[in-house]
Amino acid sequence: SQQGEEDPQALSIQEGENATMNCSYKTSINNLQWYRQNSGRGLVHLILIRSNEREKHSGRLRVTLDTSKKSSSLLITASRAADTASYFCATAMRSGGTSYGKLTFGQGTILTVHP
Amino acid sequence: SAVISQKPSRDICQRGTSLTIQCQVDSQVTMMFWYRQQPGQSLTLIATANQGSEATYESGFVIDKFPISRPNLTFSTLTVSNMSPEDSSIYLCSVRNSGSYEQYFGPGTRLTVT
Structure with missing residues (x-):
């Protein structure tokens, strides 16, 4: 089964509102990365948070990580219509060997921001 | 971050044929990966493309169906062989350098596939 599960599956908000997406995972991780995908195109890397970090910011993005709960959240503040996209979390497991470098993706959250 | 290009960007193919997808990176990278995203789904790793050796495939994916080449540190190809409509997907290459976790x-x- 997928390492990451995201909720909500879909989120619809008005421009200017904040959007929060959550990601849960099952095994110990080295890091967790968030990506955006516009309309079935390539993935854009948003932010990476390491297992020893609790919070990171990048512009209007804020990511938190709670390793005790095996969960992460992505907050987009002051959303814009251009933020409309699918958002995925992806985890890199702690172990090396054949798992080294591999990302396991969650199911994604479809965010729609209405102008 | 590396600039990555793929060719073709899209294609419509007939059942039973094969398609080779190219991935070109503007700088040398240690690790390259191929993912599949079926319609409305998340991404699934097909294989890790290793330079100078055979690719490492994930469970459910085999070399006969998805042969991969990695002739150098900036280029890789994925072939989807003997295609069926179930192979209709987005195929994405991904890169990562040693010493960095970002992919x-x-x-x-x-x-x-029709």
Whole structure:
């Protein structure tokens, strides 16, 4: 089964509102990365948070990580219509060997921001 | 971050044929990966493309169906062989350098098999 599960599956908000997406995972991780995908195109890397970090910011993005709960959240503040996209979390497991470098993706959250 | 290009960007192919997808990176990278994204689904790793050796495939994916080449540190190809409509997906290459955890993706190749 997928390492990451995201909720909500879909989120619809008005421009200017904040959007929060959550990601849960099952095994110990080295890091967790968030990506955006516009309309079935390539993935854009948003932010990476390491297992020893609790919070990171990048512009209007804020990511938190709670390793005790095996969960992460992505907050987009002051959303814009251009933020409309699918958002995925992806985890890199702690172990090396054949798992080294591999990302396991969650199911994604479809965010729609209405102008 | 590396600039990654893929060719073709999209294709429509007939059942039973094969398609080779190219992934070109503007700098040398240690690790390259190929992912598949079926319609409305998340991404699934197909294989890790190793330079100078055989690719490492994930469970459910085999070399006969998805042969991969990695002739150098900036280029890789994925072939989807003997295609069926179930192979209709977006195929994405991804890169990562040793010493860095960030993984970057190409724009994807949208494949439709009729």
